Amino acid sequence: MIKALKGMKDTLFPENEKYSYFIENTSKIVQKYGFSFIETPILEETALFKRSVGESSDIVGKEMYQFIDKGKKDVCLRPEGTAGIVRAFVEAKMDRQGGVKRFFYYGPMFRYERPQKGRLRQFHQFGCESFGESNPLEDANIIIMIKEILDFFDVNYTLELNSLGCPTCLPPFREKLVAFLETTEGFCEDCLRRKSTNPIRVFDCKNPHCQTLLEPAPRLNDALCQECESDFNTLLTTLKQAKIAYTLNPNLVRGLDYYSKTAFEFVSTDLGAQNAVAGGGRYDKLVEFLDGRATPAIGFAIGIERIMDMIKLPDTNREGYYFGALTPEAQTALFQAAHKQREHGKVMQSYEIKSLKAHLKGADKAHARYCAVIGEDELQNNTLWVKDLVEKTEEMRPLN
RNA sequence: GUGAGAUUAGCUCAGCUGGUUAGAGCACUGGUUUGUGGUGCCGGGGGUCGCGGGUUCGAAUCCCGUAUCUCACCCCA
Numbered sequence: 001m002i003k004a005l006k007g008m009k010d011t012l013f014p015e016n017e018k019y020s021y022f023i024e025n026t027s028k029i030v031q032k033y034g035f036s037f038i039e040t041p042i043l044e045e046t047a048l049f050k051r052s053v054g055e056s057s058d059i060v061g062k063e064m065y066q067f068i069d070k071g072k073k074d075v076c077l078r079p080e081g082t083a084g085i086v087r088a089f090v091e092a093k094m095d096r097q098g099g100v101k102r103f104f105y106y107g108p109m110f111r112y113e114r115p116q117k118g119r120l121r122q123f124h125q126f127g128c129e130s131f132g133e134s135n136p137l138e139d140a141n142i143i144i145m146i147k148e149i150l151d152f153f154d155v156n157y158t159l160e161l162n163s164l165g166c167p168t169c170l171p172p173f174r175e176k177l178v179a180f181l182e183t184t185e186g187f188c189e190d191c192l193r194r195k196s197t198n199p200i201r202v203f204d205c206k207n208p209h210c211q212t213l214l215e216p217a218p219r220l221n222d223a224l225c226q227e228c229e230s231d232f233n234t235l236l237t238t239l240k241q242a243k244i245a246y247t248l249n250p251n252l253v254r255g256l257d258y259y260s261k262t263a264f265e266f267v268s269t270d271l272g273a274q275n276a277v278a279g280g281g282r283y284d285k286l287v288e289f290l291d292g293r294a295t296p297a298i299g300f301a302i303g304i305e306r307i308m309d310m311i312k313l314p315d316t317n318r319e320g321y322y323f324g325a326l327t328p329e330a331q332t333a334l335f336q337a338a339h340k341q342r343e344h345g346k347v348m349q350s351y352e353i354k355s356l357k358a359h360l361k362g363a364d365k366a367h368a369r370y371c372a373v374i375g376e377d378e379l380q381n382n383t384l385w386v387k388d389l390v391e392k393t394e395e396m397r398p399l400n
Numbered sequence: 401g402u403g404a405g406a407u408u409a410g411c412u413c414a415g416c417u418g419g420u421u422a423g424a425g426c427a428c429u430g431g432u433u434u435g436u437g438g439u440g441c442c443g444g445g446g447g448u449c450g451c452g453g454g455u456u457c458g459a460a461u462c463c464c465g466u467a468u469c470u471c472a473c474c475c476c477a
Binding site for chain 2: 003006057058059062063080081109111113114115116117118119123124125126127190201254256265272273274276277278279280300301302303304305306307326355356357358359360361362363364365371373375376377385387389392394
């Protein structure tokens with residue numbers, strides 16, 4: 001038997017229902033905020049992700065579904081959504097049009113990882129990207145929007161926030177931090193590795209010994225330039241006014257290189273170790289970096305499988321008709337009656353000749369509201385017997 | 401890439417220290433005397449015990465390998 005590849009899942013009932021339920025309602029919410037639908041290819045040139053996500057990131061370093069296509073082109077299945085959207089944005093010269101542009105998208109992403117709870121090789125994200133707005137009020141607005149989405153689906157979360165600085169303040173800080181790490185002995189293996197890949201990550205180390213060593217280390221919060229600090233404060237004030245609870249997490253470092261300034265994650269204790277249900281931040285330099293005209297931008301993505309884990313589908317009511325024949329002679333009349341009823345909505349027909357009891361069972365199992373049957377009597381009188389399975393009422397309807 | 405646990409009917413699982421026809425619940429299906437469901441009662445179908453080797457008179461059970469799933473590290477949505 002051929003099975004799906006490791007870490008790849010079929011979306012079957014009832015997840016399919018949940019998926020549509022999530023997409024429909026989330027799309028509605030983000031459209032209220034001015035985001036419009038956009039779709040970009042799943043396959044892109046590998047260089048796009050190397051340049052945007054960053055060569056030092058784990059995603060590019062070891063998790064990409066990368067291969068050479070028949071035209072000898074180095075291509076790769078997208079590991080995240082932002083890079084493709086930015087590429088499209090620049091390619092369509094929207095960076096030259098000026099103004100503010102807001103897009104949302106959803107679809108499959110691919111990362112070659114070991115699967116675990118909340119982590120698949122093919123997974124789905126719903127994301128939004130806002131271009132052309134540098135005001136931190138937009139950051140706040142997006143965070144408020146995500147809260148609206150999570151609240152709509154009634155999921156638990158806490159919001160974690162950090163500012164990652166910008167090209168003015170981050171590089172000098174990083175140098176200072178690396179210098180500190182190099183002059184201090186005794187860090188664990190992971191931290192030594194992080195020193196060259198993503199030094200800020202060392203603050204996140206679970207090793208208590210490393211934490212003690214880090215006490216005298218320089219902190220990014222103290223190193224932010226004036227603009228970064230003031231923007232961050234505006235964001236925090238706006239969130240407070242909107243009564244959005246948050247916790248500052250100075251160790252929150254996004255794994256993608258393109259982030260600057262605002263970084264945030266919505267985490268939930270209802271998930272496993274992979275507890276981020278949504279994450280994002282500002283990436284003011286990325287458009288420029290992908291050969292566009294400098295355009296500030298901010299975006300986020302929701303992990304659809306992760307949020308679906310926490311969504312309860314509202315109870316569906318009985319719906320539509322179930323049609324069944326009691327005698328072979330009734331089959332033709334029933335088939336025509338079923339087709340006619342379909343003009344008014346959902347109809348499921350059983351082609352089996354069964355007892356009334358068996359058909360009622362069938363209608364019940366099919367979750368139909370009405371059970372419609374033709375037997376000897378109905379055939380003679382040219383009628384259709386219909387029972388409402390909820391109200392438990394019956395009626396005879398004339399057949400035409 | 402590293403580590404741990406799991407894999408027996410469509411689903412959830414039982415099967416003790418290897419012993420004769422591998423079980424249960426749910427689901428499916430039929431009947432329950434004359435045309436009434438979701439909620440009674442009785443019956444029925446369905447499994448080469450993940451796959452490949454090995455030990456043994458004999459393996460679902462023990463050993464080795466392999467695949468997949470699950471969880472965690474790492475990292476992230």
